[in-house]
Amino acid sequence: MPPLDAVRPSRAVEQPTCRTSWILSFPVAHHIRFARGVAYARVAVTAIDHDPAVPPASRTIRTFHPRRGRMSDRQNDALGRLWPAYGLDVPDGPVVPVDLADLFGRRAPVVLEIGSGMGDSTAAMAAADPDRDYLAVEVHTPGIANLLDLVDRHGLRNVRVGRGDALSLVNGLPEAALDAVHVFFPDPWPKARHHKRRIIQPAHVALLRSRLRPGGTLHCATDWAEYAEAMRQTLEADPGLVDAYGGFAPRPAYRPVTKFERRAITAGRPVVDLLYRRR
Numbered sequence: 584m585p586p587l588d589a590v591r592p593s594r595a596v597e598q599p600t601c602r603t604s605w606i607l608s609f610p611v612a613h614h615i616r617f618a619r620g621v622a623y624a625r626v627a628v629t630a631i632d633h634d635p636a637v638p639p640a641s642r643t644i645r646t647f648h649p650r651r652g653r654m655s656d657r658q659n660d661a662l663g664r665l666w667p668a669y670g671l672d673v674p675d676g677p678v679v680p681v682d683l684a685d686l687f688g689r690r691a692p693v694v695l696e697i698g699s700g701m702g703d704s705t706a707a708m709a710a711a712d713p714d715r716d717y718l719a720v721e722v723h724t725p726g727i728a729n730l731l732d733l734v735d736r737h738g739l740r741n742v743r744v745g746r747g748d749a750l751s752l753v754n755g756l757p758e759a760a761l762d763a764v765h766v767f768f769p770d771p772w773p774k775a776r777h778h779k780r781r782i783i784q785p786a787h788v789a790l791l792r793s794r795l796r797p798g799g800t801l802h803c804a805t806d807w808a809e810y811a812e813a814m815r816q817t818l819e820a821d822p823g824l825v826d827a828y829g830g831f832a833p834r835p836a837y838r839p840v841t842k843f844e845r846r847a848i849t850a851g852r853p854v855v856d857l858l859y860r861r862r
């Protein structure tokens with residue numbers, strides 16, 4: 584079996600059509616279910632329970648760049664075959680409740696990985712940690728397809744892949760639903776006028792924290808020094824979080840070194856980890 588980071592994209596691809604895609608009209612909420620490996624949408628009329636302490640995250644300012652992608656035949660095939668069983672479309676607009684036990688077919692602690700890129704870290708961590716479920720969220724289709732291919736090749740049953748804005752997905756999760764949230768090497772948006780697009784900012788952190796169980800961890804890593812300091816200040820300022828390490832932490836052994844991180848190391852940019860717990 585090839586190493587987890589051996590896949591290289593090589594061919595242009597259309598956006599996939601997914602059996603879980605649908606258009607929603609407020610106030611009817613739709614509920615995602617998986618049965619016998621097939622995803623389908625069910626109409627439910629439950630109201631969504633918003634935490635009034637959490638300011639709504641902006642729906643117009645995106646934290647990601649639109650990117651074109653190329654995919655290998657293998658990734659195309661993985662996307663077509665595995666999306667119905669492992670994929671979760673995250674629609675824009677109205678909040679859609681996500682039932683994690685339905686999604687994974689069991690009740691286990693869930694790790695949310697925001698911006699999973701090509702999915703190498705997610706696949707490696709999920710393989711090493713079968714007692715927890717991993718929900719990766721990405722907007723970049725080749726990365727999603729690559730992760731599905733890794734899931735297939737490594738026989739991972741504890742991974743699901745969301746396609747869309749992670750903040751929309753998090754809004755649809757119940758309070759305290761997550762064991763951990765990973766935000767590894769988020770886009771740094773270095774220009775001052777773009778800082779509002781950073782994923783680690785007070786409103787987003789409050790939202791993420793609200794979905795962590797008490798004691799659950801928010802783990803961020805970055806190679807961008809100025810963003811690292813801004814992250815530290817933002818996480819310190821959140822009244823519901825406590826620094827689990829006491830400043831920048833060394834890379835925990837469970838976090839694999841990704842291609843992206845290797846590039847940063849080669850370029851001489853030090854990498855820092857930040858680990859905070861929900862009180």
Ligand SMILES: C[S@@+](CC[C@H](N)C(=O)[O-])C[C@H]1O[C@@H](n2cnc3c(N)ncnc32)[C@H](O)[C@@H]1O
Binds near residue numbers: 699704720722749
């Ligand atoms: C710089 S890459 C890092 C990828 C990966 N974590 C790694 O370490 O290799 C950041 C990724 O986050 C994704 N991203 C940014 N904001 C997102 C959001 N709101 N929802 C889903 N994905 C997002 C981007 O598409 C991009 O692939």
